[in-house]
Amino acid sequence: MKVSLGRKTLLLAHPVLIVGSYDKDDKPNILAISWGGICNSGPPSITISLRKSRYSYQGILDSGAFTVNIPSVDQAAEADFVGIKSGRDMDKFKETGLTPIRSEIVNAPYIKEFPVNIMCKLIKHEDLGYHTQFIGEIVDIIADESVLNEKGMPDIKKVNPIVYDTISKSYFGIAEKIRKSGL
Amino acid sequence: MKVSLGRKTLLLAHPVLIVGSYDKDDKPNILAISWGGICNSGPPSITISLRKSRYSYQGILDSGAFTVNIPSVDQAAEADFVGIKSGRDMDKFKETGLTPIRSEIVNAPYIKEFPVNIMCKLIKHEDLGYHTQFIGEIVDIIADESVLNEKGMPDIKKVNPIVYDTISKSYFGIAEKIRKSGL
Numbered sequence: 352m353k354v355s356l357g358r359k360t361l362l363l364a365h366p367v368l369i370v371g372s373y374d375k376d377d378k379p380n381i382l383a384i385s386w387g388g389i390c391n392s393g394p395p396s397i398t399i400s401l402r403k404s405r406y407s408y409q410g411i412l413d414s415g416a417f418t419v420n421i422p423s424v425d426q427a428a429e430a431d432f433v434g435i436k437s438g439r440d441m442d443k444f445k446e447t448g449l450t451p452i453r454s455e456i457v458n459a460p461y462i463k464e465f466p467v468n469i470m471c472k473l474i475k476h477e478d479l480g481y482h483t484q485f486i487g488e489i490v491d492i493i494a495d496e497s498v499l500n501e502k503g504m505p506d507i508k509k510v511n512p513i514v515y516d517t518i519s520k521s522y523f524g525i526a527e528k529i530r531k532s533g534l
Numbered sequence: 535m536k537v538s539l540g541r542k543t544l545l546l547a548h549p550v551l552i553v554g555s556y557d558k559d560d561k562p563n564i565l566a567i568s569w570g571g572i573c574n575s576g577p578p579s580i581t582i583s584l585r586k587s588r589y590s591y592q593g594i595l596d597s598g599a600f601t602v603n604i605p606s607v608d609q610a611a612e613a614d615f616v617g618i619k620s621g622r623d624m625d626k627f628k629e630t631g632l633t634p635i636r637s638e639i640v641n642a643p644y645i646k647e648f649p650v651n652i653m654c655k656l657i658k659h660e661d662l663g664y665h666t667q668f669i670g671e672i673v674d675i676i677a678d679e680s681v682l683n684e685k686g687m688p689d690i691k692k693v694n695p696i697v698y699d700t701i702s703k704s705y706f707g708i709a710e711k712i713r714k715s716g717l
Contacts, residue, residue: 393664481576526707
């Protein structure tokens with residue numbers, strides 16, 4: 352039997368995306384979001400939704416750039432920390448021990464220790480209500496050599512990314528492969 | 535060492551979302567997408583990106599509504615099938631044995647057999663290039679009673695949702711919990 356749950360924002364398997372940007376004083380900041388994903392293949396683009404109250408909001412608008420960094424399962428504590436705390440109150444890089452690296456192609460910092468880093472140029476933003484949706488054009492992706500497969504692309508089992516469930520407020524890893532697509 | 539992969543659309547852990555809509559003849563159709571997710575909490579909204587060439591594209595625009603259905607791991611074959619084949623060529627419900635149910639609150643069909651069904655009213659669409667982004671306001675979510683936890687919300691381990699990796703073109707389940715958020 353189906354039960355109505357009302358107007359909610361649940362989707363169960365959300366990605367864990369750590370967004371990097373500079374503030375007006377060029378201080379690097381990071382925050383964790385689960386509301387985002389690829390939205391276009393040409394130009395390759397990613398969307399992230401942020402509340403205006405988040406410290407990174409103005410920095411992304413001012414700098415016109417951000418990075419999306421994908422953590423591994425063993426970096427879940429750092430990912431959670433930067434999602435809970437605000438860059439207004441602390442230097443989250445210092446607190447977590449993560450290292451900001453200035454991207455050579457966009458005006459935003461990426462996280463050295465995270466295995467996959469997506470460089471984005473802000474091309475659009477729109478106020479949707481509580482959240483503002485930013486769309487960034489992906490101008491490069493870099494990855495640790497150690498997580499690449501024999502074709503030079505990231506191997507999901509080596510990256511070992513995290514999935515977040517907003518209902519149980521818990522982080523999960525990826526299990527074994529179920530099947531390959533017929534594509 | 536970091537290696538540049540260029541302009542790509544990879545994100546590793548994509549959700550598997552089965553989108554339901556009616557075509558101009560009121561025939562129900564479904565397609566699988568991985569480029570979508572929650573984008574706003576007020577109003578609660580979900581975004582999905584589709585190519586104009588997809589059969590569902592016009593149907594969603596004409597009916598102003600769609601559903602997002604979340605399959606379980608044991609429904610990965612059906613999810614993959616409806617992502618590969620086109621509703622132009624066949625009735626995907628008939629081919630998969632899935633059952634379309636007319637939503638009582640939006641003009642779109644949901645999938646009876648899938649454990650979580652999200653009812654969406656189209657509020658916005660924008661051509662981003664290769665893909666068009668649709669934003670739907672979530673007007674209700676329904677779920678199988680059997681997947682709910684003691685608080686009446688979906689339990690991720692009972693729903694057992696699927697994650698898709700575009701690099702290996704493979705489906706994965708969710709592993710055991712890593713940690714609870716400090717939220």
